[in-house]
Amino acid sequence: EDQVTQSPEALRLQEGESSSLNCSYTVSGLRGLFWYRQDPGKGPEFLFTLYSAGEEKEKERLKATLTKKESFLHITAPKPEDSATYLCAVQAPQSPISGGYNKLIFGAGTRLAVHP
Amino acid sequence: NAGVTQTPKFRVLKTGQSMTLLCAQDMNHEYMYWYRQDPGMGLRLIHYSVGEGTTAKGEVPDGYNVSRLKKQNFLLGLESAAPSQTSVYFCASSHSRRVTAKNIQYFGAGTRLSVL
Numbered sequence: 001e002d003q004v005t006q007s008p009e010a011l012r013l014q015e016g017e018s019s020s021l022n023c024s025y026t027v028s029g030l031r032g033l034f035w036y037r038q039d040p041g042k043g044p045e046f047l048f049t050l051y052s053a054g055e056e057k058e059k060e061r062l063k064a065t066l067t068k069k070e071s072f073l074h075i076t077a078p079k080p081e082d083s084a085t086y087l088c089a090v091q092a093p094q095s096p097i098s099g100g101y102n103k104l105i106f107g108a109g110t111r112l113a114v115h116p
Numbered sequence: 117n118a119g120v121t122q123t124p125k126f127r128v129l130k131t132g133q134s135m136t137l138l139c140a141q142d143m144n145h146e147y148m149y150w151y152r153q154d155p156g157m158g159l160r161l162i163h164y165s166v167g168e169g170t171t172a173k174g175e176v177p178d179g180y181n182v183s184r185l186k187k188q189n190f191l192l193g194l195e196s197a198a199p200s201q202t203s204v205y206f207c208a209s210s211h212s213r214r215v216t217a218k219n220i221q222y223f224g225a226g227t228r229l230s231v232l
Binding site for chain 1: 159221222224
């Protein structure tokens with residue numbers, strides 16, 4: 001069964017304290033791994049897509065990496081404005097009868113709090 | 117550019133009442149989705165559409181109906197609301213797989229629904 005597990009559930013950091021969030025997955029034929037940021041009371045906001053093991057993407061203080069079993073979201077010298085829930089999702093292959101839509105399987109997320 | 121707009125933002129229903137949630141997107145996307153988000157769980161797909169006039173069941177479709185009469189709109193209906201349908205509902209849209217936009221899903225801000 002396709003599954004996505006994120007850890008830790010919650011993470012508290014001091015401003016400037018670097019850390020990593022983990023997303024482990026089991027899926028037959030990964031088509032892509034997506035990272036989203038979700039602020040309280042808002043919808044998920046797209047951050048990165050990774051497609052193959054070894055691929056890396058960066059945006060400001062965030063860097064996403066991908067292996068065959070997991071992805072990491074590295075946060076370097078975080079600031080309070082980086083506080084949010086970070087969601088990981090994997091795209092699984094679809095049968096032709098599904099119309100080819102890109103099914104995403106989401107993890108439960110990691111709640112990150114960065115304190116001054 | 118509004119992106120994905122959901123209405124209403126909040127709603128309280130009594131058990132047995134019905135309601136319709138509206139999602140509108142202005143990005144000319146082919147695919148649209150309805151998800152629900154519950155504490156401690158990942159986003160779960162309720163129904164989706166791969167184009168105007170089409171709908172299909174997702175992971176948790178029971179108790180919901182959808183319609184896609186116009187390409188830009190996707191409606192989610194609750195025929196007889198139950199307390200188990202208390203949740204946050206998100207609409208999303210994406211290009212079809214024929215477009216090299218990497219199938220990124222863009223989300224609305226959500227509708228918070230309480231069923232008493």
